Amino acid sequence: MLRGLSHAGLGNIGSDEQFIALAHEYGFQTVDIDAKGLIDRNGVDGARELLARHNITMGAFGLSVDWRTTDESFRAGLARLSEEAAAAAALGCQVCCTYVLPATDYKAAHFMVLATRRLRICAQILGAYGIRLGLEFVGPHHLRTAWANPFLWTMHETLDWIDAIGEPNVGLLFDSYHWYTNGHTVADIEALTPDRLVHVHINDAPDVPVEDARDNGRIYPGEGVIDLAGFLRALSAIGYKGSVSQEILTAEAPSASPTELLARSKAGFDKVYRAAGLA
Numbered sequence: 001m002l003r004g005l006s007h008a009g010l011g012n013i014g015s016d017e018q019f020i021a022l023a024h025e026y027g028f029q030t031v032d033i034d035a036k037g038l039i040d041r042n043g044v045d046g047a048r049e050l051l052a053r054h055n056i057t058m059g060a061f062g063l064s065v066d067w068r069t070t071d072e073s074f075r076a077g078l079a080r081l082s083e084e085a086a087a088a089a090a091l092g093c094q095v096c097c098t099y100v101l102p103a104t105d106y107k108a109a110h111f112m113v114l115a116t117r118r119l120r121i122c123a124q125i126l127g128a129y130g131i132r133l134g135l136e137f138v139g140p141h142h143l144r145t146a147w148a149n150p151f152l153w154t155m156h157e158t159l160d161w162i163d164a165i166g167e168p169n170v171g172l173l174f175d176s177y178h179w180y181t182n183g184h185t186v187a188d189i190e191a192l193t194p195d196r197l198v199h200v201h202i203n204d205a206p207d208v209p210v211e212d213a214r215d216n217g218r219i220y221p222g223e224g225v226i227d228l229a230g231f232l233r234a235l236s237a238i239g240y241k242g243s244v245s246q247e248i249l250t251a252e253a254p255s256a257s258p259t260e261l262l263a264r265s266k267a268g269f270d271k272v273y274r275a276a277g278l279a
Contacts, residue, residue: 001236001278002243003269004030004059006201009220009248010265013258017042020056026262028269030059030243036087044090051091058093059243060173060199063133067098067118074118081122085129095199095242096126097134097173102144102153111151116165123167134173134198135162139181140215154182159196174235175201175247180226181213189234197240201247204228204268216251221268222275229275236278 005019005028013019016033023031035058038047051057064084065077088096098119104111123133137158144153152158155172162170174197179189204224205213221228232244246265254261273279 001200001232001241002029002057002059003273004028004032004243004245005265006032006059006245006247009203009218009246009250009254010261011254011256011258017050020050020054022258022262024054024056026266028266029055030057030245032059032061032243032245034084035061035091035093036084039087039090047091058088058091058095059245060095060097060134061088061093063096063098063122065118065122067115067122068101068104071114078121078125081125085126085131088131089129094131095134096131097136097199099136099138099173100152100158101147102138102151103147103149104151105148108149108151111149112161116161119170120165120167123165123170127167127169132169132171132198133167134171136173136175136201137178137182138215139175139178140213141181141211143215153178155179155184155188162196171196171198173199173201175203176226176228176231177201177203177205177213177215177218179231180205181210183210186227186230186234189231190238192238194239194241197235197242199242200235200240200244202228202231202244202269202272203246203248214251216249218247218249220248220264221246222271223268228272232272232276232278236276 005023016038065081066073126133202221203218204221204226207225
């Protein structure tokens, strides 16, 4: 499994070009970035050369289409999605991801119908470029009542929804924080097949009651109470070989420098990968 980084938790790290160089310097292998922006600034050949020079590949890019609100807003983003998918494919990236909030102000059944249709269309566009779509269930308890109507927030519900969407390139974005806040187990991971997983996020949780763990209260791997060794061992055991990208969401921006935060990230990855027997 590849050690990866997103921007989240690294402070003001600067441009993606700087991000790529620093990721390599601290021993990471993938970055989650905007491929289209990188190509717009450097050209396709320049972007490929930059990644190759630093021995970095793209882990994933985010789904920019607004699939959560109006049909007009959704349709307006589809042309850009094609451009972003083409750019990602040109850089060898095969993963696009989006999160699924556990509640909605829409009537849940109607929202499910709309979201299923919209995400199916997104998956079809991405599939034309050889790209998979990862759906991230969101577990923290406080978000389940943040909007008027409950939606879905567990791994099993999300897998059922993926089956209903019905496109072969749709799977899970699997985040350790959401696994933990749902009370999911190592056995739940071991019951999966690797084709169900599109991308993985790693982070840790503070030592508070699980129902009090805030979505923006995450900490660095190896600094909290999540069984990340078990999480990683189980992913490895089922044959997952993709990126494991750090994502640290915090209420306030980190005050430390990006290099300090990268050193902290590397130390955390080293700790949990060793504990999992994967170092």
